[in-house]
Amino acid sequence: MKNRDKNISAMSTPAIAEGGKTGDWRDMRPVIDQKKCIPSIKGKAACYLCWLYCPEGVVKAAIPVKIDLDYCKGCGICAEECPAQAITMIKEVDDNG
Amino acid sequence: MDNVQIMTGNTAAAIAAKLCNIQVVAAYPITPQTSLTETLSQFIESGELKAEYVRVESEHSALTVCISASTVGARVFTSTSSHGLLYMHEQLHWAAGSRLPIVMCCVNRGVGAPWSIFNDQQDSVAQRDTGWIQIYCRDNQEILDSVIQAYRIAEEVYAPVMVCYDGFVLSHTMMPVSIPDQKAVNSFLPPYKPHTVLSVENPYNINPVIFPWLRENAEGIICDGYMEMRYKLQKALDCAREVIVATGKKYAKLTGRNYDEMLWRYKTDDAQIILTGMGSIAMEATAAVDQLRKDGVKAGVAGIRVFRPFPVNDVRKAFSKAQTIIVLEKDISYGYEGALCSDIKAALYGTGINVPVHNFIAGLGGRDVKVREIFEAVQQSLQEIAAGKESNKTIWLNCRK
Incomplete structure (x- = not known):
């Protein structure tokens, strides 16, 4: 058995995975088309509106842009905000066959 | 001095x-x-x-x-x-x-x-x-x-x-x-040592949403679920009994004033009728006990000092020789009886102490509770019990019905 929390009151730290993997109940996932994504096309840091709008902070402002699917809840805000329409929401069930 | x-x-x-x-x-x-x-x-x-x-x-x-x-x-x-x-x-x-x-x-x-x-x-x-x-x-x-x-x-x-x-x-x-x-x-009283201190150097969130199940945090430590948190609080209050008694004993050393039980007793050693209550009404009962004793009734008072955690063992001990119990209280659990009365009965359940318990609801909204009223009500209860009438009863003291 792993270590048990000794705190007598409930608490959590600001850390990734503190609340367990919260992406497991997602039913839509964002897929980025790198041929349309502005930072990928320009080859430099640009746009990143998806990173700015993501309510879960799971978008990495990198080249290319990456989304951490362990914690993405599939809300679709990134797809909605992308000015290049580079992000498509795909049904998880479709993806799994 | x-x-x-x-x-x-x-x-x-x-x-x-x-x-x-x-x-x-x-x-x-x-x-x-x-x-x-x-x-x-x-x-x-x-x-x-x-x-x-x-x-x-x-x-x-x-x-x-x-x-x-x-x-x-x-x-x-x-x-x-x-x-x-x-x-x-x-x-x-x-x-x-x-x-x-x-x-x-x-x-x-x-x-x-x-x-x-x-x-x-x-x-x-x-x-x-x-x-x-x-x-x-x-x-x-x-x-x-x-x-x-x-x-x-x-x-x-x-x-x-x-x-x-x-x-x-x-x-x-x-x-x-x-x-x-x-x-x-x-x-x-040593300085207060908090179990956790909220500080900017070591940021965390106190009392986040707790799920029904256990949770593994980012460091791989298993954190309690809601039920475990509740259990720990219950256990703390259960353990508090010992702490309350130990604290009372330490305080007695400091001041000479005795707090070594979760209840206090007045003439209970040979008492057959034990009156109980919380706060000043139990103090009033001591004067009624003096009157009752003058009348030849062996009465005493066991005053409840700590209501939560409930002093189960102290109550069992204090009432072990009682033949009648009178619970005086300034509260009512509407639709049942006084809250203390229920707790006292529950504490005695299964111990073999099965004696009449009369519950006096008294002094609600500041109505004066006089020694004579307690004295007379106890006498009446004793008569009823002796006559084999109602061994469990809630009586509204000095209340026009």
Whole structure:
């Protein structure tokens, strides 16, 4: 058995995975088309509106842009905000066959 | 040398809080509690007490300020009555759930509707299940002593303590009170060591949403679910019994005043009829017992000092030889009986002590409870029981029906 929390009151730290993997109940996932994504096309840091709008902070402002699917809840805000329409929401069930 | 002064119950509570070196006070005025926090604000204004007095717009905020201040490591105090306590209800649960050693005085007053500013214990008894330790005082000396002991108990078990005493009957009545000196209190009460301190150096979130199941955190540590947190609070209050008794014994060494049980006894050694109750009504019962004894009735009083955690073993011991039990109380669980009466019966269940229990509901909304009334009601109960009539009964004392 792993270590048990000794705190007598409930608490959590600001850390990734503190609340367990919260992406497991997602039913839509964002897929980025790198041929349309502005930072990928320009080859430099640009746009990143998806990173700015993501309510879960799971978008990495990198080249290319990456989304951490362990914690993405599939809300679709990134797809909605992308000015290049580079992000498509795909049904998880479709993806799994 | 004893420093004995004549003072009201509210002054005794304020002096006790000052002796405990409280750091934050947040309270909202309500009769009959007001003069307590007024006295504390005078102590702070004059520089006698180095504490922060936070003025708030409600009792809900008062306790919230105490919760916040306690969370960053301060020793805090608040007090209220009646509707003020009920307005705190949500935060009472929050304080206990956060395991914060807050001490509050509840100056007992009846609850509306209809409006009453006078004394009964419906207010604090209604808050019985919030996870607070509840101590009831019988006189002004006990108020001072209980507040000082309350901090030590609270800070050892990490649970909040409510020190309850009867409005006006004690809060505004002058009695001689012996005040221990500051050095003695300092040696009795070590500085408050919080179990967790909210700080910017080590950021975390206190009381996040807790799921029904256990949770593995980012460091791979298994964190408790909601039920485990509740269990820990229950266990803390269960363990508090030992701490309360040990604290009482330590305090007795300091002051010579005896607090080695969770209840107190008056002429119980040979008593066949035992009267019980909480606070000043149990004190009144001692005078009735003297009258009863003059009449040849072997009566005694076992006064309940600590209501939560309930002193199960002390009750079993105190009532082991009783042939009749009379429970006097200033509260009613509507649709059943007095709350203390139910608890006493439950504590005796299965022990072989199966004696008549009469429950006197008395003094609601400040109606005076006279010694003669208790005396006569007990005599009548004894007659009924002897005649084989109703062995369990709730009697509304001095109430026109």
